[in-house]
Amino acid sequence: MSQLLATFCALPDDVLTELKNNDTNVVAFNDLTPEDYANVTIMLGWDAKIGNAILNAPSSKLQWIQTHSAGVDYLPYDKILAKNITVTNASGVHAEQISQSVIGDILYFSRGLNVHTTNTANKVWDDQTGNTYVLSDFKVLILGTGSIGVELAKNLHALHVTVSGINHSGRAIDGFDKTYAIADYANAVKEADIIVNILPGTEETRNFFNSEFFKHIDNLFMFINVGRGFSVENTALVQAVNDKKIRYVALDVTNPEPLPKDNILWSIPEVLITSHTTGQSYDYNLRLVRIFQQNLPSYFKDGSFIRNVVNLNKGY
Numbered sequence: 001m002s003q004l005l006a007t008f009c010a011l012p013d014d015v016l017t018e019l020k021n022n023d024t025n026v027v028a029f030n031d032l033t034p035e036d037y038a039n040v041t042i043m044l045g046w047d048a049k050i051g052n053a054i055l056n057a058p059s060s061k062l063q064w065i066q067t068h069s070a071g072v073d074y075l076p077y078d079k080i081l082a083k084n085i086t087v088t089n090a091s092g093v094h095a096e097q098i099s100q101s102v103i104g105d106i107l108y109f110s111r112g113l114n115v116h117t118t119n120t121a122n123k124v125w126d127d128q129t130g131n132t133y134v135l136s137d138f139k140v141l142i143l144g145t146g147s148i149g150v151e152l153a154k155n156l157h158a159l160h161v162t163v164s165g166i167n168h169s170g171r172a173i174d175g176f177d178k179t180y181a182i183a184d185y186a187n188a189v190k191e192a193d194i195i196v197n198i199l200p201g202t203e204e205t206r207n208f209f210n211s212e213f214f215k216h217i218d219n220l221f222m223f224i225n226v227g228r229g230f231s232v233e234n235t236a237l238v239q240a241v242n243d244k245k246i247r248y249v250a251l252d253v254t255n256p257e258p259l260p261k262d263n264i265l266w267s268i269p270e271v272l273i274t275s276h277t278t279g280q281s282y283d284y285n286l287r288l289v290r291i292f293q294q295n296l297p298s299y300f301k302d303g304s305f306i307r308n309v310v311n312l313n314k315g316y
Helices: 013-021 048-056 077-082 095-110 113-121 147-158 182-190 234-242 284-302
Strands: 003-007 024-028 042-044 064-066 086-088 139-143 162-167 178-181 194-197 220-225 246-251 271-273
Touching (some): 013 024, 013 284, 048 077, 095 113, 095 147, 095 220, 095 246, 095 271, 139 147, 147 162, 178 182
Parallel strands (some): 003 042, 064 086, 162 178, 194 220, 246 271
């Protein structure tokens, strides 16, 4: 059966050849016509307007959505579940980028680069910046032990850092010195100097980092969020910083996004905001396409998938 793939990005020649050999035509999102919507069988990437038009088309043939991100909380779950469409995500596409960005965040404050940035802007020579640290001074707790968490743990281990992790069940994960169930977070945070959130965006993780969570924090060197902005209750986080429970904060994701200019987080010197960019790289789309490509042989053979299938009932 002839298939139609709608894509948000250009595809390399080898992927185009593989698709052609499997009787699959390719159309860019911008080139789709209303007449195409019902015939789209695969979506590479997601656009709400186009995606909903395809889903709502009479006798829609859509079978597979490959998202351009690891998180999928922006998808219309009910429609997709009702039509029994498979969703695969981009898990693994930015593990390297985010891992290195998190380490950069830590180094920015631990090596005093925040002070030197201010001094450079003010033309101040100061060779007595005082308290700086090496990474092996810290114990890091990572909430979320998927591909990004594993990559981060591996890189931190290479820098002689002790790394613990939190996942839903507390199951052991290679690369982590210790793991905890999410229900046991209160005990896990007691041993941490740095907390990194990489949890997926679900109802379970909404406002997870609230006043109750920060009640268990004392003298934390750094809190980093590269997961979802709505996992953090802003008021509780600001209060924890003001109460000296947290020394530094790095936020790649915020709630809302973009963060309004009058939000207090912009004006706190101890907070670094990176505007949801830690997963970016010049070759992001190619990295995504290579993940997508891994599922093509099994999909064309029998409609199955070998990686990154999302359980929409769980949200990840």
